[in-house]
Amino acid sequence: MGRAKIKRGSTTVDMTPMCDVAFLLLTFFILATKFKPPEILEVTPPSSVSNKVAPQKDFLNVTIDKDNKVYLSMDEAMKSEVFDELVKERNLNLTAQDKQNFEQAGFVGVPFSQLSQFLKLKPEEIKATTLPGIPVDSTNNELQAWISAAVNARLGSKLNFLIKGDDGAKYPTFKAVIDAFKANEQYKFNLVTNSKQVPEGSELYKKNLREQMGEKDK
């Protein structure tokens, strides 16, 4: 009986295509990675079911940390205008050097009286010092002045007001921030949150489901 001989194949696999794929993916991820800028302000925002992405343009961001201190950051593109407007509105004695520093600074976390000094600090130095935050009390509400400067600097165009609070921040500080906005007749805010899943079976879940079904019917 002539039995057909089974040819024994080699167990070595050509790795070249696999290697190609791996490096193609690698290139993609390297290019697509956007590293988080080192955050000097450590804030853990609460989560919400909202799935809207926080606006990244024309924003004014008020951060409230866990010690109820208020910091302000804004879109790079409008820093220069806002600074000029603020100096004009509050008659601050700030130099051109301060302005340059301000444009490079990530955020502001001190009262006007310490602003010039604060802007000279390097990021590492800022991290090492405890900042007093921007005053938001009813007696001395400097945040209000900042908002006013931002609104007037960008008169006519839409600004996005982001409020990013820490889980542990107290409500009165949040309210003080809201009041500072209200004083400038701004009533729309975006609260920065982490996203979380809509709980199954809840009203919103059913509503979303209905909307999806509706889209399918069409």
Add this chain to the structure above:
Amino acid sequence: MAEMEVKDSGKKKGPGVKKGKKLSTRVDLTPMVDLGFLLITFFIFTTTVSQPTSMNLNMPKDTKDPDQNTKVKESGSLTLMLGKGNVIYYYYGNDPATMQTTGYKDVRKIILEKKRTTPAEDLFIIIKPDKDATYKNAVDILDEMDINDISRYAMVDPTPDEYSKIQQTEAAAGVQ
């Protein structure tokens, strides 16, 4: 290559001349693939996939004129007061004396029950975070409004009476 061949054929090899071993050009690529995938894994994990989301909050204009204030039917209102230590105090209608206590996990049931028993146009939820509530509490409760699809709600301060009642309750319950 061709030259080599010519050389080979042209010169006769003696017995002591070893034939040059032809080395394989194949390289084992497995370690390279390993490295590639290791790096891929690293970059996948470090890539910031989730951009921060944001929830919209629209606050009403403060008005001194009582005529412009939103009217709320007593039968349709539910007041949620956010207190210290993640506790919610709630009452129906206009009577803070009937205040009850709940937590953030159970508040959904209360909201849904109220929603079920009240005509949609009368339903109004009043959120009153007191001085000891955290920002997280406020966001959580606003989120709860979204989850339960409540369209009419407002965030206001508790009255001094309500605040003192909350404080009494907290003192009695020993909330730190």
